[in-house]
């Protein structure tokens with residue numbers, strides 16, 4: 647069953663066309679990677695499908711509904727949730743508070759409801775508490791639950807970012823560079839978490855510059871180049887594609903972020 651689909655999406659910044667109709671379809675339960683040289687439009691794509699940016703034209707549909715242009719929280723409520731390349735934790739709050747704040751309908755903000763329906767709010771708070779505790783345990787963060795989030799290592803911040811997204815119980819999770827700045831051991835753990843969550847039914851779309859690691863993880867790899875889909879298929883075939891190799895070799899690579907495809911030819 648198709649869960650997610652974009653058609654004819656365009657986004658320009660002044661004269662620069664960042665998204666040029668990358669038509670992308672994701673089936674429910676898939677684990678899909680997106681790669682592409684620096685500036686290919688990957689983050690702009692995430693921004694346009696999650697309500698961070700409004701596309702100039704085109705449509706985004708999720709679970710059979712047109713969600714184009716809806717605000718971030720409305721799209722997240724539908725079950726399409728993302729993480730950010732630069733993690734967004736509140737550094738002077740505890741790790742656990744960060745998780746609890748990510749829950750939908752934070753009860754503390756709904757005093758009117760608290761007065762009218764105390765039981766349901768108490769139930770909600772207990773459920774949020776349980777969910778936060780479960781995620782802390784699942785991501786091996788229980789021992790730092792009461793630490794300020796600002797004290798976490800870069801890798802632990804990535805884990806917290808993913809855990810915060812999971813507080814929203816997403817049907818589809820969009821991860822923007824989950825391995826960037828993470829040491830290889832923790833990176834492997836993150837890969838295993840993604841794999842396990844996918845086995846449990848979460849659909850994934852993952853932007854990542856660690857191409858070899860991503861290729862081993864995903865069912866399908868999409869290559870964006872200059873805002874369009876250059877290739878889409880099983881990872882081995884895609885990484886062997888001459889046009890894909892040329893697109894990477896053509897990249898400037900001047901900031902050291904572009905990862906060579908490596909070892910394929």
Ligand SMILES: Nc1ncnc2c1ncn2[C@@H]1O[C@H](COP(=O)(O)OP(=O)(O)OP(=O)(O)O)[C@@H](O)[C@H]1O
Pocket residue numbers: 659662663664682683684685686687688689690691903
């Ligand atoms: N807010 C903005 N204002 C102007 N130009 C932008 C803006 N956001 C992105 N761009 C430009 O749009 C193009 C696509 O950028 P985007 O960040 O989506 O690429 P990317 O594939 O995610 O790159 P990277 O791998 O380096 O993160 C780039 O040329 C970028 O400079």
